[in-house]
């Protein structure tokens with residue numbers, strides 16, 4: 001996917017990603033279908049097939065105005 005231009009100011013956007021923390025590891029965020037389930041100590045859990053089916057989330061940021069767009073492209 002080629003970097004999009006900002007919808008707000010039409011500046012070319014920079015590719016990046018969101019970081020998640022899991023068991024002291026840094027991981028790329030994933031998009032999962034459906035709703036998360038509340039887990040132990042109210043920590044959200046993504047279970048079974050839902051976790052395996054997750055798609056890495058790609059984020060594009062506009063350096064001029066800070067607008068961010070996110071995508072979950074096919075892997």
Ligand SMILES: [Zn+2]
Pocket residue numbers: 006007008009010011062063064065066067
């Ligand atoms: Zn912009």
